């Protein structure tokens with residue numbers, strides 16, 4: 001259920017291993033809508049283990065360095081990346097679509113007693129499947145089925161982001177990520193090149209000090225101009241003068257009361273299983289690690305209860321630590337000397 005990052009990976013690897021899949025996604029359009037992400041060492045190791053890195057790598061741009069620029073416009077820190085790549089979400093999913101089972105468009109969930117998979121156009125007995133894989137994202141219904149008390153809570157930070165094309169910016173960035181501290185407290189702009197001339201920009205915002213704009217494109221662009229318009233940096237001015245078509249808001253969220261990621265033959269993956277604060281860049285990377293562990297355990301021949309237990313315990317232990325670290329980063333971002341903190345973000349928790 002769900003054909004986003006973890007669903008697409010499950011689809012590709014299980015199909016390749018000869019399993020017979022039925023894959024639902026509520027919207028093949030939404031699934032492909034176009035932002036992107038940083039692939040970090042843990043995600044890359046997972047893709048390699050799953051044997052799909054060779055298909056994904058051609059769409060990646062290797063990011064060699066991050067430059068941090070402080071509020072006075074000076075370079076405050078520079079960190080070399082060893083193995084970090086940027087990729088657009090669309091390209092990532094496209095790279096995996098080859099050798100995958102075709103998606104069926106439907107919004108599905110498990111019936112209350114779990115006996116049926118119910119969609120707008122489907123009603124299928126759960127027993128027809130050996131396993132039910134919940135990769136249905138941030139508002140997962142499968143998560144709620146396994147953890148009825150689960151709650152999804154907004155945090156005080158969010159990112160406004162989008163994709164632009166600008167030859168000037170692209171040439172200036174080369175293969176570096178730029179990170180600008182915009183205000184003393186909780187406002188920071190990142191500019192990240194993707195392969196083939198596209199650039200992701202993301203404004204990290206502390207909503208306590210800087211508020212929350214409406215989510216329509218005009219309001220978001222007005223907010224960007226209002227918050228960063230005074231910066232004289234030519235990169236920022238070039239961004240503001242480019243044709244900003246796509247805008248998204250990635251609201252920071254945490255999860256409460258999720259105690260299990262697998263029960264009987266039902267498993268959770270990616271955002272259905274855990275939510276990280278954007279600072280960690282772990283959403284996609286940990287979703288990949290989930291799938292890698294699941295496939296490893298599936299191949300190990302362990303009994304289903306043993307396999308499910310190990311999956312749940314191992315993934316919860318690892319991801320809880322990352323969630324915690326992300327929350328600490330958020331607190332520093334919002335409440336402490338930001339110039340100092342900005343020089344760490346988004347150097348994620350895993351080198």
Ligand SMILES: Cc1cc2nc3c(=O)[nH]c(=O)nc-3n(C[C@H](O)[C@H](O)[C@H](O)COP(=O)(O)OP(=O)(O)OC[C@H]3O[C@@H](n4cnc5c(N)ncnc54)[C@H](O)[C@@H]3O)c2cc1C
Pocket residue numbers: 001002003004005006007024025026027030031035036037038106107108109135136137138139140141161248249250269270271272281282283284285287
């Ligand atoms: C605007 C935005 C920007 C982001 N930027 C980054 C970033 O820079 N770096 C990073 O690491 N992470 C980023 N993330 C997080 C990252 O996208 C997620 O962590 C990652 O996609 C998780 O993968 P997933 O498979 O769990 O969920 P998704 O990729 O979201 O996939 C879930 C899929 O399930 C489908 N679905 C949902 N409910 C149902 C249902 N009931 N029935 C059928 N289908 C359903 C959806 O259509 C979707 O295709 C961002 C998220 C957002 C929203």
